[in-house]
Amino acid sequence: MAHHDHAHDDHAHDHEHHGPEKGIMRWIKTTNHKDLGTLYLFLAFTMFFIGGLMSLVIRAELFHPGLQFVDPEFFNQMTTMHALVMIFGGVMPAWVGLANWMVPMMIGCSDLALPRVNNWGFWILPFAFSMLIGTLFMEGGAPAGGWTMYPPLVLQTGNAFPFLIFAVHLMGISSITGAINVAVTILNMRAPGMSLLKMPLFVWTWLITAYLLIAVMPVLAGAVTMLLTDKYFLTSFFSGAGGGDPVMFQHIFWFFGHPEVYILILPAFGIVSTIIPTFARKQLFGYDSMVYAVASIAFLSFIVWAHHMFTVGMPLAGELFFMFATMLIAVPTGVKVFNWVATMWKGSMTFETPMLFALAFVFLFTIGGFSGLMLAITPVDFQYHDTYFVVAHFHYVLVPGAVFAILAGVYYWIPKWTGRMYNETWGKIHFWTSAVFINLTFFPQHFAGLAGMQRRVPDYAVQFVDWNVQSTVGAFGFFIVQFIFIINMLACCYGWFGRKQGLPDRVWDGAHGLEWTVPSPAPYHTFEEPPVISDNELTAVHDAVDALDHHKLS
């Protein structure tokens, strides 16, 4: 076919002029979504490592009562930096990295809509985190007022203060560019036939995430700018003495902060909704209701922020409203969990590593959801607030929640990215050890919190020692076994241990979606010509997809 030949010529032409450069400049100058996806993922895992080291300092100090290793001030720097690094440096870049890699391949377009913005958005981040982490080496040390940056405490930060504010600004700019890029790409560049309600769930969740990001990152930027002017330019936005109100910061912060926690988890819903149908060999149950559930959760995320601050002294009507609104979130979240279970029901399941992580996600995220429901009950939240019960809750949704979904996604797609299969035995070992250690780390924290241990303290009354010993052992174990994952994945990237390329296009027999119609590894440029999409490829379990083969690029 003439058309087809022409496309092929174009492709060869492209390769000559737009293929990857050699050496370091490839990575600095790249506008390719796959390269940038890789960069984002490397950054994310580097930050997971750094943030993980910080958590080990925290857990080592908490192993036994009494202060053994660090001064309380440095301990506070560790809790503050651990949170900032994990949230803004770990989870968020990991999601952007996965979106970079997968969104264009899933919707059948050649790249993101704004490739240069994409490059810029990424390269801001190493500077932002150098600035933030660099404060650890400054006179006076890093910020120690908590990642929530509540005034007046945060205004006591020393020389690190402006570095904190500008680092947050840079992270915000990067997130906004990334979000705009993903949203514009999804809305404008879908291949013909890819209507909105046929998009893979990962694309849907990311589209909604992008809107959340665009809506709330500027709010955070405003809040931290007011902090900056309060400290250096004599304004009193958050000082009662000057007519301001420290609580106003909390309202503004959590108006950003609550949607932010869904920014961290919605793409995980997308990944789990992709992986479970693949390995259950059964179509996702209730696709439409899944989309509506995600959209409802996103909407509700804007009207529940004050449940983070029930003890701050709000009017009764406010407390009642935020309690009821927060409880409502359980409805769409329940729908999602029920749909995942219904997808497994009467499937034909196998349990490769991505599936194990996805199942653990459903199990453990649900436990985090239960503690979330308990926290929604205002009169009881007064007791839970700022205790280890809350720490256990949000780590359950963030680590076996978001992080397990990231790991599941990487295991699921790395054969597509590299053309090499990871080692399944080591993958399973990684999963089982991670699952055991993560529960050992965080489950006891529920008990410590209920028994009365408050958060963000370097030392504690002696009756909490058992829970803390377990938690510390779990944390060190979890950190160590992640090297199994790192080595397993690097072996796929670099072909260590004699890993050969040569996987079929459709790496997993139950997988469907456009990414499985291109070769493994995916070529540098995919879908320079829009593919013709059959509904079968997007929804049904696939044997009829050979029809699409002629659109593959080689």
Place this chain on the structure above:
Amino acid sequence: MKMGRLARIAAGTSLALAAFAVQAYTETSGGYNLPTGVTDLSKEVHGLHMLIFWICVAIGAVVFGVMTYSIIHHRRSKGHKPADFHESTTVEILWTSAPFIILIGMAIPAAGTLIKMEDTRNSDMTVKVTGYQWKWEYEYLGEDVKFFSTLSAESNKARQLGSGIDPNTVPNYLVDVDNPLVLPVGKKVRFLVTANDVIHAWWVPEIAVKKDAIPGYINETWAKINTPGTYRGVCAELCGRDHGFMPIVVKALPEAEYKEWLAKQKGGDAAAAPAAAALPATVVAAAPAVTATDAAPAAAPVEVAAAPAAAAPAAPAAAKDLSKDELIKKGESVYTANCSACHQATGKGLPPNFPSLVGSKIVKGAAIEHIKQTLNGKGMMPPFKHLSDLDIAAVLTYQRNSWGNSSGVVQPAAVAAAR
């Protein structure tokens, strides 16, 4: 088989959860569950906590049960063929509306309790609670009684980095104070909660009160304690370096004994502080737990009643000049309570944020500058206006004559003049 393992883990976790639930239900200990507490509302809160917990356990049993069944039976290795159903509007409506109804069932009692908790009207007395970095101040409104409450000296010594003291040997490690808040039982006590510097939160689990203390603003909350005893709590909002070291101790006494205690306190803070300072020595033998319902109700009043009697004669006159030795002796305890968190017991501080006082310019220099900086604060250092003239004079004299410093005596009159 691989999935046998997953199933076993799932079953194991459910069992652990169930075991926790049963234990929690029997409430044999305060070590892993919310305390039932000693007010009507704390009992309601505990009841709500257990109600929601059991609802979660029930939902979890159904969801995880179905999931586990599916994982065990609907697997390819057992030759199970995939079904092809993938939607059902009826089912979706069912599992959207069922949780909604359960939530309404939770929301009604929760709202009822919340409304009662927020009703601060008709209180019998009011205590103003002020958070400082890093201690609490209690003021009995209308009674002319107020005093500071700081971490007990024993805990404070043991909690220093590398102190070499085993926390297990310190009674009530980190949850003991010099001057506890003393309250009557059976009275509705209103708390007005505020702060002097940054945001703190006043939390006593046994009376189900946690309220943020916000500088420039006053929050209201209340409690009516049913049982005499000692109830321990902590600051629950990150407030800087020593956030973990500003505990709360509430001693609830029968009304008559409370009145006796109050009468002895009258006459201002100068008398109150030394009077209550004798408390820890008699109290320390009590309960090991923060959530100590086990502080024997019968024993508590005796201890407290005894203390003021012993210490009352020690009340000094505030305004007259004192000898250097007297000032240094008093100054050391003021220093330990107010200054050592940052400037350290050694006076060497933790530079650069917390400067050394050993040979420092301000300590060696004119007394008036030293007084002014103490009163007004500077940079990260909060103002200490709230301390009495005597306390400030004593602590400055202590600083100016310790760790090799030797720069004279500061008398209370000089502090009064500088205010």
